[in-house]
Amino acid sequence: MVLRVGGMASGMDTESIIKDLMKAERIPLDKLKQKKQTLEWQRDQYREMNLLLNDFKNLTSSTGMKKTQNYRASAVTTSNESLVTATSSTAASQGSYNISSVTKLASAETWVTAKLNETAGETLDATKALSDAANNSFAKDFAWTSGKVESKTLSGVTGGNTVSLGVAAGSVQSADAVKMSVKVNGVDYNVIAPGDSFDASKNQAKIDADGNITFSNSIAAGSTVKVDYISVAQNGEQYADFSITAQTSKGEVEENFLISSTDTLNQVVSKVNGSNAGVSMFFDMATNKISLMQKETGDFTKDNNGDYTLNTASNLSISGVFATDILKLDNTAAVSKGSDAEFVINGLATTRKSNTFDMNGVSITLKGTFDSTQAISLSVSKDTDTVYNNIKDFVDKYNTLIAAISKKTSEERYRDYTPLTDEQREQLSDKQQEQWEEKAKSGLLRRDTTLTGVLSTMRSNFSQAVTNSSTNASYNQLAEIGITTSSNYLEGGKLEIDETKLKKALAENPEAVEALFIGGSGSTSVSEQGIIHRLYNTVDKAMDQLKDRAGSAGYTNQKFAIGRQLTSVDNSITRFEDRLTQVEDRYWKQFTAMEKAMQNANSQSAYLMQQFSS
Numbered sequence: 001m002v003l004r005v006g007g008m009a010s011g012m013d014t015e016s017i018i019k020d021l022m023k024a025e026r027i028p029l030d031k032l033k034q035k036k037q038t039l040e041w042q043r044d045q046y047r048e049m050n051l052l053l054n055d056f057k058n059l060t061s062s063t064g065m066k067k068t069q070n071y072r073a074s075a076v077t078t079s080n081e082s083l084v085t086a087t088s089s090t091a092a093s094q095g096s097y098n099i100s101s102v103t104k105l106a107s108a109e110t111w112v113t114a115k116l117n118e119t120a121g122e123t124l125d126a127t128k129a130l131s132d133a134a135n136n137s138f139a140k141d142f143a144w145t146s147g148k149v150e151s152k153t154l155s156g157v158t159g160g161n162t163v164s165l166g167v168a169a170g171s172v173q174s175a176d177a178v179k180m181s182v183k184v185n186g187v188d189y190n191v192i193a194p195g196d197s198f199d200a201s202k203n204q205a206k207i208d209a210d211g212n213i214t215f216s217n218s219i220a221a222g223s224t225v226k227v228d229y230i231s232v233a234q235n236g237e238q239y240a241d242f243s244i245t246a247q248t249s250k251g252e253v254e255e256n257f258l259i260s261s262t263d264t265l266n267q268v269v270s271k272v273n274g275s276n277a278g279v280s281m282f283f284d285m286a287t288n289k290i291s292l293m294q295k296e297t298g299d300f301t302k303d304n305n306g307d308y309t310l311n312t313a314s315n316l317s318i319s320g321v322f323a324t325d326i327l328k329l330d331n332t333a334a335v336s337k338g339s340d341a342e343f344v345i346n347g348l349a350t351t352r353k354s355n356t357f358d359m360n361g362v363s364i365t366l367k368g369t370f371d372s373t374q375a376i377s378l379s380v381s382k383d384t385d386t387v388y389n390n391i392k393d394f395v396d397k398y399n400t401l402i403a404a405i406s407k408k409t410s411e412e413r414y415r416d417y418t419p420l421t422d423e424q425r426e427q428l429s430d431k432q433q434e435q436w437e438e439k440a441k442s443g444l445l446r447r448d449t450t451l452t453g454v455l456s457t458m459r460s461n462f463s464q465a466v467t468n469s470s471t472n473a474s475y476n477q478l479a480e481i482g483i484t485t486s487s488n489y490l491e492g493g494k495l496e497i498d499e500t501k502l503k504k505a506l507a508e509n510p511e512a513v514e515a516l517f518i519g520g521s522g523s524t525s526v527s528e529q530g531i532i533h534r535l536y537n538t539v540d541k542a543m544d545q546l547k548d549r550a551g552s553a554g555y556t557n558q559k560f561a562i563g564r565q566l567t568s569v570d571n572s573i574t575r576f577e578d579r580l581t582q583v584e585d586r587y588w589k590q591f592t593a594m595e596k597a598m599q600n601a602n603s604q605s606a607y608l609m610q611q612f613s614s
Contacts, residue, residue, distance in 0.1 A: 014588075014591045014595075017591070018584065018587045018588065018591065021587060025580055025583050025584075026580065028576060029573065029576045029577065029580065030421045032569055032572055032573050032576060033419075033421070033573065034418050034419040034421070035569055036566060036569045036570070036573070037419035038418075038419060038440075038444070039562055039565055039566050039569065040566070041419075041440075041441050041444055042444045042445070042550070042562060043550045043551070043562045043563070043566075045408065045441075045444055045445055046445065046546050046549060046550030046562070047546075047550055047551070047552060047553075049404075049405060049408060049445070049451060049546065050543055050546045050547065050550070050552065052401055052404055052405070053401070053454070053539050053542060053543050053546070054543060055397075055401075056397065056398070056401050056535075056539055057536060057539045057540060057543065059394065059397055060532050060535045060536040060539065061536060065390075065394050065517065065518070065532045066518055066521075066532055066533070066536070068090055068514065068518070069089070069090040070387070070390045070391075071387055071390070071510060071513060071514035071517065071518070072090040072387070072510065072514065073088075073090075073382070073383040073386035073387050073390070074088035074089075074090075074092045074094070074361075074380055074381065074382055074383055075088065075380070075381055075382075075383035075386070076088045076092075076362060076378055076379065076380050077378070077379045077381075078376060078377070078378050078379075079376050079377045079378075080374070080376045082367065082368065083102070083366075083367050083368045083370055083374070083376055084099055084102075084364065084365065084366060084367060084376045084378070085364075085365045085367065086362050086363060086364045086365065086378050087362070087363045088361060088362050088363070088380055089358075089361045089362075089363070090361070091360070091361030092360065092361030092362050092380050093360065093361065093380065094380055094381055094382060095360075095379075095380050096377060096378060096379045096380065097345055097346055097359070097362070097364075097377070097378040097380075098345065098346055098347075098375060098376070098377050098378075099343055099344065099345050099364075099366075099375065099376045099377075099378070100344045100345075100347070100372045100375040101343060101344050101370060101371050101372050101375070102341070102342070102343040102366050102368070102369045102370055103342045103343065103369060104339055104340070104341060104342040104369065105339075105341050105355055105366055105368070105369060106297035106298050106338075106339060106340055106341040106352060106353060106354050106355045106366075107297055107336070107338060107339045108293050108294045108295065108296060108297045108298075108338055109293070109294040109314060109315040109316055109335070109336065109337055109338035110291065110292065110293045110294070110335070110336045111290075111291070111292040111293075111316065111318075111329060111333045111334070111335050111336075112289060112290075112291050112292075112333060112334045112336075113289050113290045113291075113292075113327065113328035113329060113332065113333045113334075114289070114328050114332040114333070115287065115288045115289055115328075116138055116265075116288050116289070116290065116326070116327070116328055117137070117138040117288055118138075119138070121137075122137045122138045123135055123136065123137050123138075124136060124138055124265075124288055126264060126265040126266045126269075126283055126285065127264055127265075127266060128264060129261065129262045129263065129264060130142075130259070130261055130262075130263060130264065130265065130268075130326070131144070131238070131261035131262060136265075138326075139326050142240070142321075142322070142325055142326060143321070144238035144239065144240055144261050145176075145238060145239055145240060145241075146233040146237070146238060147173050147176060147230040147231065147232070147233045147237065147238065147239045148230065148231045148232070148233055148234065148237040148239065148260070149228065149229075149230060149239045149258040149259070149260040149263075150228070150229055150230070150231050151226070151227070151228045151229075152165055152226075152227050152229070153224065153225070153226045153227075154224065154225040154226075154227070155224050156222050156223075156224070157219070157221070157222070157223050157224075157225055158221055159218065159219055159220050159221030159222070159223060160218055160219070160221075161214060161215050161217070161218050161219075162212060162213065162214050162215070163212075163213050163219075163225055164210075164211055164212050164213070165207075165211030165212075165213065165227060165229070166211065167210070167211040167231070169209070169210045170209050170210060170232070171209070171210075171211065171231050171232055172207060172208070172209050172210065172211050172229055172230070172231055172232070173209075173230045173231065173232055174194050174207060174208050174209040176230045177191055177192070177193055177194060177206065177207045177208075178191055178192060178193055179191075179230065179241045179256055179258065180207055180227065180228060180229045180230060180256070180258070181226075181227065181228040181229075181255075181256055181257075181258070182205045182207070182213060182225065182226070182227050183225070183226045183227075184203075184215075184219050184223050184224070184225050185220075185223050185224055186224075186276075187203060188203065188253075188254075188255070188276060189203045189204060189205040189215065189216075190202065190203065190204050190205070190254070191204075191205050191206070191207060191256075192204050192205070192206060193206075194206050194207070194208055198216040199216065200216055200217065202216060203215075203216065203217070204216040207227075207229060211229075213225070213227065228258050229258075230258065237260075237261075238260070238261040239258055239259060239260050239261065240258075240259045240261070240320070240321070240322035240326075241256060241257060241258050241259065241320055241322065242256075242257055242259070242318065242319065242320025242321075242322045242323035242327070242329075243255060243256045243257065243318070243319050243320055243323075244257075244272070244275075244277045244279065244316060244317075244318050244323075245316070245317045245318075245319075246277050246278050246279065246294065246315060246316055247300035247301060247315045247316075248278050248294075248296055248300060248315075249296055249298070249300065249353060253276060253277060253278060255275045255276055255277040257271055257272065257275070259271075259322055265283055266283070268327070269281050269282060269283055269290075272292075278294060278295045278296060279292055279293065279294050279295060279316065280292070280293050280294075280295055281293075289328075290327055290328065290329070292316070292329065294315055294316060294338055296338075296353070296354075297338060297339075297341075297353060297354050297355065298315075298338055298339070298340050298352075298353025298354060299315065299337065299338050299339050299340050299353075300315045300338065300353070301313070301314070301315060302340075313337070314335055314337050314338070315337070315338045318330075340352060340353055341353075341354070341355050341357075341366055343366065345359070355367070362378070362380060364378070382506075382507065382510060384503050384506040384507050384510075385503075387506050387510065387513075388499070388502060388503055388506060391483075391497075391502065391517075392497060395483065395495045395497055398458075398495060399494045399495060402455055402458070402492050402493055402494065403491075403492065403494070405451050405454070405455055405492075406455065406491075406492035408445050408448075408451065409445055409446060409447055409448055409451050409452050409455075410446065410447075411442045411443040411444075411445070411446055412442055412443055412446075413442065413443025413444075413446050414439040414440070414442055414443065417436060417439040417440040417442075418440060419437075419440055420433060420436060420437070420440075450542060450545045450546055450549070451542075453542070454538060454539065454542035455492060455493065457538045457542075458493075458535060458538055458539075459485070459493040461531060461534035461535050461538055462478055462483075462485070462493075462495070462531060463477070463478075463485070464526070464527060464534075465477050465527065466515070466516050466519065466520070466527070466528070466529070466530060466531065467527050467528055468515060468519040468520030468523065468528045468529070468530065475505065475509060475512035475513060475515070475516050476516070477516075478495075478516070478531070480505075481501065481502050481505040481506075481513055481516065482497055482498030482499070482500070482501030482502035482504075482505065483495055483496070483497055483498075483502065484496055484498070515530065516530060516531065517530050517531050517532050518530040518532050518533065520533065521533055547560065548560060548561060549561050549562060550562050551563055
């Protein structure tokens with residue numbers, strides 16, 4: 001630490017003098033900081049251009065203009081939308097359909113129970129425990145089974161054929177194992193009795209008294225196993241169980257439910273609705289009845305040919321005394337069996353499980369029944385307006401991109417406007433600083449070879465003929481379908497569309513237009529690739545070059561060229577700041593030495609004067 005003595009003997013403002021001297025010394029440091037600021041601005045502008053390119057790259061990707069549906073849109077008209085509606089996919093071909101009648105709509109199977117408390121004077125509170133006779137007397141005589149319902153989820157198991165619940169030995173009621181539930185990653189495993197043999201072709205599990213679960217096949221490491229099981233009763237714990245078996249579009253689904261005597265009716269409803277049984281249950285307090293409805297429509301006791309394939313009267317079958325005695329899901333329930341939609345289309349009488357179905361790429365929705373006097377016609381035609389709008393939107397976004405790049409690469413460079421130093425900022429207002437920086441940032445990417453190069457290559461991508469075998473000979477260039485480059489060279493290759501010509505091409509040969517844009521996807525020859533594939537590859541290459549130069553969010557400085565320059569400048573700034581500290585210390589040492597010398601001289605002068613005067 002340098003002792004700083006200022007002006008005591010000389011009377012000079014040493015601090016101001018040294019500050020002025022250091023201003024000159026700091027000029028190279030200010031230039032380094034200005035260089036750093038310029039590099040940061042340049043880096044940020046490159047990244048802004050890369051974001052624009054990335055947006056356009058996404059537009060030309062497999063989720064954008066590479067999708068065939070952008071070129072194959074169809075429209076469906078219906079003669080009566082109140083009874084039949086339809087939409088088309090890219091697979092739809094032009095044609096017409098006649099639905100002469102709909103005799104039945106598809107419906108979901110529903111069960112509506114009798115009253116849960118039919119006896120006069122019985123109480124029912126869906127928020128109270130089922131075993132609470134004071135509030136739920138309709139269940140007071142139910143014969144509960146001794147045992148405690150428990151649930152456990154094992155996450156990230158090691159895999160293999162066995163897992164453990166991690167409970168005390170002998171605490172699981174294995175005799176009731178078939179009533180328990182095991183799910184592996186949400187998939188049901190049928191629990192069989194401990195003494196039964198596995199069927200290796202099925203998902204099965206066994207649970208022993210010690211809580212060990214054995215599977216019929218090996219489960220993957222990291223799996224999640226959820227188990228609802230019954231443990232040995234303590235303090236009078238009781239339970240009941242029931243099952244729902246549902247015939248569905250995916251086959252038969254069986255779900256078993258364990259109900260604790262302390263559960264409420266609302267909790268029972270919640271368990272059913274949260275299961276894989278594919279049903280929706282609710283309890284209506286106004287009528288004290290339960291409604292159970294299958295989530296899918298259709299009759300799943302027979303196939304699409306109308307042949308009965310199952311020995312079930314309904315899609316749903318429910319078993320267990322809890323279901324019959326408490327929930328009243330028994331022969332007293334009013335069952336409306338699930339039904340298929342029945343209709344006649346183009347003279348063919350047929351059925352469907354759902355009121356919405358696909359036919360040759362057309363999604364048809366039946367909304368009501370009608371007879372032949374109200375026959376409805378559907379007409380599928382090419383939707384040239386939608387395809388035209390897709391292409392126009394793409395061209396507009398391309399024009400926006402090249403306009404932004406052209407503007408950036410042609411900005412005027414104001415070399416007299418360098419980044420402001422701290423001292424310069426203090427002398428300017430906020431508005432003046434903003435105006436100065438606007439000019440200082442201008443032209444940092446002027447005539448950049450990567451950006452001007454991508455513009456040039458994209459123009460070539462559009463102008464070069466497409467020669468893939470799927471194109472019609474007359475549609476090998478964009479100009480032939482009405483898309484041309486602006487005659488104004490100042491617009492940097494902006495595209496213009498002749499709406500009439502493009503719509504005519506889409507109407508006459510949409511396949512050739514599609515091939516012109518996305519044909520030749522597997523070819524390595526640029527001339528055979530469709531325009532969208534060319535543009536994607538061009539933009540992707542330019543983005544890589546810009547990342548090498550300016551990086552992107554999350555990049556460390558060592559991964560890109562400007563970053564390495566910034567690191568070098570930072571190191572130079574640190575070294576120069578250390579040097580300035582040394583220079584400033586040297587100045588203070590020199591002035592301090594001068595002050596001391598002058599103080600000594602003044603002391604000697606005073607002594608001599610005293611001697612002469614005595």
